[in-house]
Amino acid sequence: MIGTRSRARRAAGTGTPLVVVPPAVLAVLFLLLPTLALVVRVPWSDLGRIYRDQQVWPALRLSLESSLEATAASLVFGVPLAWLLARFRFPGMAVARAIVTIPLVLPPVIGGVALFDAFGRAGIVGGEFRSVFGFDLPFTYPAIVVAQTFVAMPFLVVTVEGAFRIADRGVEEAAATLGASRTRIFLRVTLPLVAPAIVAGAVLCWARALGEFGATLLFGGNSPEVTQTLPTLVLTVFADQPADAPALGLPLIAVALVVLGLLRDRWLRPVAAS
Amino acid sequence: MIGTRSRARRAAGTGTPLVVVPPAVLAVLFLLLPTLALVVRVPWSDLGRIYRDQQVWPALRLSLESSLEATAASLVFGVPLAWLLARFRFPGMAVARAIVTIPLVLPPVIGGVALFDAFGRAGIVGGEFRSVFGFDLPFTYPAIVVAQTFVAMPFLVVTVEGAFRIADRGVEEAAATLGASRTRIFLRVTLPLVAPAIVAGAVLCWARALGEFGATLLFGGNSPEVTQTLPTLVLTVFADQPADAPALGLPLIAVALVVLGLLRDRWLRPVAAS
Amino acid sequence: GCGSDSDDAGSSPSATTTGKPTGSITVFAAASLTEAFGTIKKQVEAEYPGTTVNLQLGASSDLATQITQGKPADVFASASTKNMTSVTDAKDADKPRNFVSNTLEIATPPKNPATITTLADLAKPGVKVAVCDAAVPCGAVAKTVLANAKLTVKPAASLQDVKSTLAVVESGEADAGLVYVTDVRAAGSKVHGVEIADDVNASTTYPIATLTHAKNKPLAKAFVQYVLSAPGQQVLRSDGFSAP
């Protein structure tokens, strides 16, 4: 009893401002309702049939694999890019920054078209791609990963860039005086400092890749068991058997609950908080 | 001369770690190439005809309007939600947080299905919606805004929540001792503190809304001049005149360059940096 | 002339005393009808001065869903009876009538890089084939055709409607696509057509109907009538459609 009351009193004074409650509650309802409706509308008794008939499991596996690979690629390439954008100064940096974040606003379908123009058979580096890798990129599994990375990486970059900007440079200076090389400062001081932002950015990026639809459809080709991801499958099912479509959301909702529920609280807690 | 050298020396010691350069350069190339290819492939001489024939201007206007409205709605409702998620503690908060961020991983097409299930004619609150607002939501302009908000708001929420978490509570305590009410602390201390994250989150949210395609297509219906946004128009054009499609990316690229190029450097610089 | 049986005369600006259709309608039509209905639209508008016909083209299945979800429209022309049935089952369309049918043809890029000459060539390894998604009419027909020919083809891409399928071929990203003969004809020199033998080819039937909640029933009926009429049928035939 006392324990609970005392805990409630902890935040008193700087606790919840009432002004945030009504909009926050509305936001919860708004975001919750469609998901709830989807779950309500799932034809539970038909679930077995649907999952058997429709190519759900291969599509889910493909979605998870490709989105994780796209996230990994985004981390490997996007975090260094974010660092440069945040810290490196040269004239025209603002333009460079805008250019690399264009995929953010490019509608995914145009993204797909753009990927064709770049890496397709007739794309500007399509011939080079073929001679290096020995195959044409479009309509292959790598094409999905490329499409998802193209669309999702900017989300990671923007999130992490902001963190690099506000990260305390003081500790980096301290590390420099302790003899740490720039690379070591980056890996051992700056990265841990912005770890919460990297996790948040990776979650956004992964979510964007998992839900990616337009570019994947076009550039990947939506071929069952090869390039058909869950989002593209949904479109097919929705066209064919609209009543079955809600059932396809379930695995993703489950994944989301597990990933966001477990991971967020553990990893998004910043080390610096008291 | 000396001035430039001296400026280059400023960051020495904590300057660019070489390890970030190769992946960052690859990332730039990867993100830049498709956009570049798109621009190269634009049939410049036909531009006038394309923009006249295709419903580009109404679609662009609709896209800009709806994405800005969705961003505004996300700010009004999402920032308070982010605050609650970051600060308010009760058992099951992690689950609540996962639930409201589900739209993040829900493929937009399923999002569209879910919106039907919730707000559609036969949706679980469809009747209530009709009796309150006097019309059915699907395939109307408000439907686009709703779809974009549903899909894009979580991006804002996740970004801003992270910032609320790491924001320095010390200054909030100081404000409380100075007599500031919780609301005043929220508005005058906490919000300015996380302003860079709010701007970053709003940009992500806006970009996501501007590019939104799956849910808009389904729930909005892609009706020219009413619910056809640029991304859904692209699909139509791509099916009809694939060669014209790259041209439709231009206005968005221009908008992106202007918004991201101008706004970012000014607003993403955090007040706390030295 | 047609008598007005619109449900609500007050909300229907077209319900004039003369009975001559006026105002505007929205026609939902399968993507494969893009060119033919484009022409018919102009002819109807010329026939009834002052009227406007808005065409919305897409995969028949998508259009069917939109109609059952309450998107306002006046006429639905589907590329398969299946999608029309889902609309009539929902009591959203009046009695449909079949107006044309359509068969498939192979489309390749103009230079035919994979040298496709028969349907069987599609099964050759390394040939990238684009088809419509099995959920849309042209995809269903493609399935039947391949089954008739006892061919196992693993398509590289299954796209959302026939026009996207054609677009992928046009851009050269696919070596061949299974599309309607009408699409090959409409694409002109942008693709090269390879005919499919009649004994394995299959067709789909196109029904058309006015919609229950049409705002402008008179013009809707006039449009359907025109499609079924000789001038309308002539437009469709010249685009490659067959009799239903």
Next chain:
Amino acid sequence: MTLRVDGHVRRGGFELRVDVAADPGEVVAVLGPNGAGKSTLLRVVAGLQPLDGGTVRVGSTVVDDIAGGVYLPPQRRRIGVVFQDHRLFAHLRVVDNVAFGPRSRGVGRSAARSTATDWLARLSLDELGRRYPRQLSGGQAQRVALARALACDPAVLLLDEPLAALDVQTRAEVQGELREHLGAFAGPTLLVTHDPIEALLLATRIVVLERGGVVQQGTPAEITGRPLTPYVARLVGMNLYEGTASAGVVAITGGGSLVAPAAPDGAVLAALRPSAITVHGAAPGPASARNRWRATVAALAPLGDRVRVTTVGELAATVDVTAAAVAELGLAPGREVWLSAKATDVSAYPAPSR
């Protein structure tokens, strides 16, 4: 309005358990080693750290009483706080930082600004009004934080090492300013400091915290005269010895003894001022100084116009001598010397029971 904190609170593995009061107009200096709980005590009074048990009262108002279900948040306590880490608002100019309190309490924009400007002037910060906190040096920032707390017209004032980052000159000026303000201030003040001189200058009473509890409190004279712990002795610059007294002689725990006629029998503490000890080059004859002992010089340090000599031996002592004495006796680390002290200079009093 008397301030009184009587309660306890846990913070991680640390527990603060105190009963501290401050009368209106009284300045209570809170001293103690790092981690003793000084900042925690101030947080409790400010309402930032609710008690786990006990009460906080301001005048007749109970502002925190978990058993009684009372808890006033910081906003409603009118308690001005200057934090150890200043906590200025990075996004506001200095003048708006100072105006923040009045604004929060409903004062109009221009009135609040002019109050702020006044306070900035009083603390000689006029020129910095339009700067942002990041453009201030550490000391300037701390002074602005002080101005911000004072501009709120608080009922109780809490200062957590307010002058720690100030240079001597500024510190002396601000100390003077602070003395003035604290003198005119009707409410009670708690002042955390590590600087004993600051405590002596500004405080009317001193509370010493160690390990979460009060180990000694009283007027500066009481504290300096009778330090009860080694920390306090060091703080006030006294030599302190623990021992057992019997018939005017204190047997020091650890060896040696001191003559102290007035010592009460039993466990005592014996305190001796550094300046009351005399250094001799050789064994002094039987003079008036009844305490004599051998020691070895460990370190010498100039201290204003005197020199502080640290000695080790049976009775380790710090001794203040003149520079002349150093030269005359050839004092240097390692030098063997004799120390003497008059019995009347040894202040012996009962040791606190622990």
Next chain:
Amino acid sequence: MTLRVDGHVRRGGFELRVDVAADPGEVVAVLGPNGAGKSTLLRVVAGLQPLDGGTVRVGSTVVDDIAGGVYLPPQRRRIGVVFQDHRLFAHLRVVDNVAFGPRSRGVGRSAARSTATDWLARLSLDELGRRYPRQLSGGQAQRVALARALACDPAVLLLDEPLAALDVQTRAEVQGELREHLGAFAGPTLLVTHDPIEALLLATRIVVLERGGVVQQGTPAEITGRPLTPYVARLVGMNLYEGTASAGVVAITGGGSLVAPAAPDGAVLAALRPSAITVHGAAPGPASARNRWRATVAALAPLGDRVRVTTVGELAATVDVTAAAVAELGLAPGREVWLSAKATDVSAYPAPSR
């Protein structure tokens, strides 16, 4: 290896322009008001702030020389720094914070850990090794920062108010520890502090910065004996007067005069120790003290076993008296008194030309 900084650098509207050197084994205390540029000077030496002109040398190595195109980054300077705001790594445990330097310089994990553990033990931080910085009090954090810098075995040591946040007892202990280490330390040390006693205790030479420039430097004795600015005088606890000397009499700028037989003719500064001034209840007769003037008591403050009296009047002075004298003369703010000082206690020397 002598450290020498001779150059200038701008930082916003502020310019630092100095020529400072420190010999091997020498501890140079850098004092100065807030914003004087002390931290900036340390940043220049550390390589965190390249000079806009001039050079920094460590021994015979030029580490910064813009004209010569030389600039060694901090990593390659082997300079240990303790920052004013400690700057611990929030994500590393205390022991790993301390092990960070050795690790960065290529020492193996377990060797670095044991070096770290040694240093933590030396600074009595053993128990805190497994804590995170956020679990430390301000003073503890500062001590860890000190351990971290020392664990790097630096060639030059830079300390920016390293002990500011420590309580007296801990400070005394760490000062002792620091004295020991600095004594054994072969390289030069720059120590920024606001505490004159700390400077006197730890430093062999003092450099005073004001407004970006060096206003005085020398041994502690030189500085305390001949303060050249009001700031320095306040720092060392002297009364300082500016004036013009002629035939052994100094006419003080602003009124009054002091007899000082040894004063050189011309613009001089006259310094007077607070304990060299005597307070009288009434006008003293023509005794040996040749300087006498009227003054008004402004404030009294206990200061160890004496009382510091602040007076105002023609020659404002701070005077240290015994508690007995306060009682005897009935000293209290507002009391009119006479002050006297022997001519030989007035130290007059040429004023620096500005």
